[in-house]
Amino acid sequence: MRGVFITIEGGEGVGKSTQGRELARRLRAAGVTVLETREPGGTPAGDRIRDLVLDPAAHMAPVTELLLYEASRAELVSAVIEPALERGEFVLCDRFYDSSTAYQSYGRGLDPDLVGTLNMNATGGLRPDLTVYLALDPDHGVPRATTGGADRIEAEPDDFHRRVLAGFEAIAAAEPDRVVRVDASGDVAQVADRVWDAVSSHPAVGALLNGFW
Numbered sequence: 001m002r003g004v005f006i007t008i009e010g011g012e013g014v015g016k017s018t019q020g021r022e023l024a025r026r027l028r029a030a031g032v033t034v035l036e037t038r039e040p041g042g043t044p045a046g047d048r049i050r051d052l053v054l055d056p057a058a059h060m061a062p063v064t065e066l067l068l069y070e071a072s073r074a075e076l077v078s079a080v081i082e083p084a085l086e087r088g089e090f091v092l093c094d095r096f097y098d099s100s101t102a103y104q105s106y107g108r109g110l111d112p113d114l115v116g117t118l119n120m121n122a123t124g125g126l127r128p129d130l131t132v133y134l135a136l137d138p139d140h141g142v143p144r145a146t147t148g149g150a151d152r153i154e155a156e157p158d159d160f161h162r163r164v165l166a167g168f169e170a171i172a173a174a175e176p177d178r179v180v181r182v183d184a185s186g187d188v189a190q191v192a193d194r195v196w197d198a199v200s201s202h203p204a205v206g207a208l209l210n211g212f213w
């Protein structure tokens with residue numbers, strides 16, 4: 001049986017990595033095999049792209065940035081995500097194509113059709129079964145993400161992060177069956193409980209999990 005593909009999305013410092021780890025722990029406790037990965041990165045080529053794309057010293061035109069994220073994504077899907085899904089595993093990915101829509105289209109102002117076309121081609125049409133969108137105001141998320149220094153994206157001004165937020169909100173509103181919006185305010189344990197409620201009750205996941213219980 002084919003596995004389940006879950007992505008975690010949201011702006012800077014909203015808790016994607018923290019909540020991803022906790023969600024993976026709970027899924028494993030429920031008896032499923034989980035592969036955790038992230039974007040950009042998750043492959044040797046992708047990790048090198050990550051270093052470049054997040055380097056505060058790198059100059060990058062918006063379309064350069066888009067193509068680098070898409071290149072990392074194409075490699076991750078073909079080398080890591082698709083094989084794991086074919087093995088029947090749960091794949092948990094920290095960011096995926098919604099981040100390109102939110103950051104490169106809403107944030108940078110690139111043509112949404114271009115971003116959509118590249119998203120489609122980089123993924124070979126792979127769509128998450130479920131996307132957990134962690135919703136948090138940039139006033140709370142960005143400072144968390146930048147203690148210890150800001151990467152090239154985190155260093156963008158507040159209006160950029162607000163456009164990204166609007167992008168994620170629009171995606172969540174447009175695809176309510178795939179994207180579950182979770183309030184990411186409050187402490188880590190509170191958010192983790194909200195994430196678990198959303199994931200374990202989702203049709204793409206709930207039925208499979210019940211098979212293990």
Ligand SMILES: Nc1ncnc2c1ncn2[C@@H]1O[C@H](COP(=O)(O)OP(=O)(O)OP(=O)(O)O)[C@@H](O)[C@H]1O
Nearest residue numbers: 011012013014015016017018019144145186187188
């Ligand atoms: N609910 C929370 N309350 C307070 N601090 C939190 C909460 N969740 C995460 N943090 C802290 O905020 C920081 C950012 O969290 P995390 O790395 O999980 O976010 P992220 O969305 O993955 O960030 P990035 O966009 O940088 O990848 C970390 O130091 C983490 O410990």
Ligand SMILES: [Mg+2]
Nearest residue numbers: 016017018094
């Ligand atoms: Mg993170």
